[in-house]
Amino acid sequence: xxxxxxxxxxxxxxxxxxxxxxxxxxxxxxxxxxxxxxxxxxxxxxxxxxxxxxxxxxxxxxxxxxxxxxxxxxxxxxxxxxxxxxxxxxxxxxxxxxxxxxxxxxxxxxxxxxxxxxxxxxxxxxxxxxxxxxxxxxxxxxxxxxxxxxxxxxxxxxxxxxxxxxxxxxxxxxxxxxxxxxxxxxxxxxxxxxxxxxxxxxxxxxxxxxxxxxxxxxxxxxxxxxxxxxxxxxxxxxxxxxxxxxxxxxxxxxxxxxxxxxxxxxxxxxxxxxxxxxxxxxxxxxxxxxxxxxxxxxxxxxxxxxxxxxxxxxxxxxxxxxxxxxxxxxxxxxxxxxxxxxxxxxxxxxxxxxxxxxxxxxxxxxxxxxxxxxx
Numbered sequence: 001x002x003x004x005x006x007x008x009x010x011x012x013x014x015x016x017x018x019x020x021x022x023x024x025x026x027x028x029x030x031x032x033x034x035x036x037x038x039x040x041x042x043x044x045x046x047x048x049x050x051x052x053x054x055x056x057x058x059x060x061x062x063x064x065x066x067x068x069x070x071x072x073x074x075x076x077x078x079x080x081x082x083x084x085x086x087x088x089x090x091x092x093x094x095x096x097x098x099x100x101x102x103x104x105x106x107x108x109x110x111x112x113x114x115x116x117x118x119x120x121x122x123x124x125x126x127x128x129x130x131x132x133x134x135x136x137x138x139x140x141x142x143x144x145x146x147x148x149x150x151x152x153x154x155x156x157x158x159x160x161x162x163x164x165x166x167x168x169x170x171x172x173x174x175x176x177x178x179x180x181x182x183x184x185x186x187x188x189x190x191x192x193x194x195x196x197x198x199x200x201x202x203x204x205x206x207x208x209x210x211x212x213x214x215x216x217x218x219x220x221x222x223x224x225x226x227x228x229x230x231x232x233x234x235x236x237x238x239x240x241x242x243x244x245x246x247x248x249x250x251x252x253x254x255x256x257x258x259x260x261x262x263x264x265x266x267x268x269x270x271x272x273x274x275x276x277x278x279x280x281x282x283x284x285x286x287x288x289x290x291x292x293x294x295x296x297x298x299x300x301x302x303x304x305x306x307x308x309x310x311x312x313x314x315x316x317x318x319x320x321x322x323x324x325x326x327x328x329x330x331x332x333x334x335x336x337x338x339x340x341x342x343x344x345x346x347x348x349x350x351x352x353x354x355x356x357x358x359x360x361x362x363x364x365x366x367x368x369x370x371x372x373x374x375x
Contacts, residue, residue: 020040020041020076020077021038021039021040021041021042021043021075021076021208022037022038022039022062022073022074022075022174022208022210023037023038023039023072023073023074023075024036024037024038024058024061024062024071024072024073024074025037025071025072025073026061026068026070026071026072026073026081026083027068027069027070027071028057028061028066028068028069029069029070030069031054031057031232032231032232033054033057033058033232033233034232034233035058035061035229035233035234036234037227037234037237039174039208039210039225040208041076041208042206042207042208043206043208043224043225044200044201044207044208044209044210044211044222044223044224044225045209045210045211045223045224045225045226045227046211046212046213046218046219046222046223046225046226046227046240047059047210047211047212047213047226047227047229048213048214048216048219048226048227048228048229048243048251048252048255049228049229049230049251050230050251053229053230053231053232054229054230054231054232054233055212055229056178056212057232058210058212058229059099059176059178059210059212061073061081062097062174062176062210063092063095063097063099063176064080064081064089064090064091064092064095064097065092067081067083067089068081068083069083070083070084071083071084072084075095075096075097075173075174076173078090080095093122095173095174096123096171096172096173096174097172097173097174097175097176098119098167098168098170098172098174098175098176099167099176099177099178100163100164100167100175100176100177100178100180101163101178101179101180102178102179102180102182102183103159103183104151104156104159104160104162104163105163106151106154106159106162106163106166107151108150108151108152109150110150110151111147111148111149111150112138112143112146112147112148112149112150112151112154112162113131113134113135113138113147113148114134115151115162115166116133116134116137116138116162116165116166116169117130117131117133117134117169118130118166119133119134119166119167119168119169119170119171120133120134120169120170120171122170123170123171130169133169134147134165134169135147136169137165137166137168137169138162138165140165140168140199141161141162141164141165141195141199142161142195143158143161143162143165146158146162155188156183156184156185156188157184157185157188157191157192160180160183160184160188160192161192161195164192164195164196164199168199173208174208174209174210175200175207175208175209175210176209176210176212177196177209177210177211177212177213178212179212179213179214180192180196180211180213181193181213181215181218182213182214182215193217193218193221193222194221196222197221197222200222201222209222211223214255216244216255216256219240219244220240220244223240224239224240225237225238225239225240226238226239226240226243226244228243228247228248228249228251228252230249230251235248235249236248236249236252244256246294246370246372247260247294248260248292248372248374253294254341257296257297257298257341257343258294258295258296258297258341259293259294259295259296259297259300259340259341260292260293260294261273261277261279261292261293261338262274262290262291262292262374263277263279263290263291263292263293264288264289264290264291265285265286265287265288265289265291265371266278266287267287268284268287269281269282269283269366269371271291271292271293271371273293273338274336274337274338275336275337275338276336277315277335277336277338279293279313279364279369280312280313280366280369281293281295281366281369281370281371282366282367282369282370282371283370283371283372285371285372285373289373289374290373290374291371291372291373291374292371292372292373292374293369293370293371294369294370294371294372295364295368295369295370296343296368297330297341297342297343298328298343299364299365299368299369300340300341300342300343300362300363300364301342301344301362301363301364302331302333302342302344302348302352302354302360302361302362302363303360303361303363304352304360304361305361306361311363311364311365311366312364312365312366313362313363313364313365313366313369314361314362314363315333315335315336315340315361315362315363316335316359316360316361316362317333317334317335317340317359317360317361317362318333318334318357318358318359318360319331319332319333319354319355319356319357319358319359319360320332320333320334320339320356321356322354322355322356325343327345327346328343328344328345328346329343329344329345329346329348329349329354330342330343331343331344331349331354333360333362335362340362342362
């Protein structure tokens with residue numbers, strides 16, 4: 001039986017402090033995804049994960065594009081979806097949720113002012129009230145002088161500013177942002193990121209938002225908390241600092257410029273990984289317990305001669321990748337099936353002259369390797 005549309009009035013109340021925010025405990029069997037998360041009101045949540053991990057499916061469940069096959073979704077205590085006996089489902093246009101996508105998607109036949117006024121008009125505001133809201137938000141995003149223009153006369157950054165104004169003018173209870181900066185050029189993206197921070201983190205009117213992104217800078221600048229989605233499940237969650245300082249997945253370790261090796265504690269301070277790789281580090285974990293060795297790419301040294309350094313962890317390997325990164329060079333070395341990333345200076349790269357296929361020694365000081373419990 002398909003879900004029935006629910007009336008627009010609030011139905012069902014979530015007990016506790018979570019009631020004012022988003023609570024999603026639901027699954028979609030056809031896509032093998034299951035989520036359990038709560039976003040308190042006024043919190044910005046960043047969603048990170050590799051392509052195909054289930055991030056877009058999560059947004060579609062929240063927005064009402066997809067209906068869960070099991071579980072419930074509530075926002076501000078109002079039941080948006082209930083796949084149980086009550087079989088409730090609120091359609092997307094009645095959820096007070098607005099999606100800001102990669103591209104502005106403005107109505108080409110409307111002026112900038114009318115595009116923004118569409119938001120409050122769609123929620124029932126009168127024409128004059130909608131225009132007032134449009135003027136207000138165009139001022140906030142710095143686009144008042146463009147109110148009478150058509151979208152095809154705007155740059156990409158200007159169009160995205162208008163899209164932000166249109167989203168906020170609708171006074172959403174929840175704002176969804178799906179890679180909102182990925183379509184912008186390198187000069188425009190920082191400006192829009194700063195604007196989003198201003199409107200999302202305003203102490204006088206904090207917004208509840210879910211931001212899907214591949215850029216760790218978006219999470220650092222915009223978010224209060226982070227979840228990591230892989231394989232249709234939430235693998236890690238916490239504050240931005242907690243997740244970035246102690247990544248529990250290779251994806252996040254790569255994203256934040258680090259390395260992660262999984263294994264078990266063989267003896268105090270020693271992790272035994274696949275293929276017999278042993279890594280010495282810091283941390284007191286029980287022998288035999290699953291663990292992660294985490295170390296920054298900047299902590300990895302490369303030597304052409306065996307024994308050239310004094311580091312405790314030294315692994316012979318073959319260079320598989322060389323990538324310039326501004327003032328550094330990212331070198332990827334394979335050792336017994338493990339990819340280890342090193343960020344070396346331009347001066348070091350000029351001396352080393354790394355190239356794919358070259359043999360090198362990878363060296364990491366034990367004091368720079370953090371051993372964390374796995375899971």
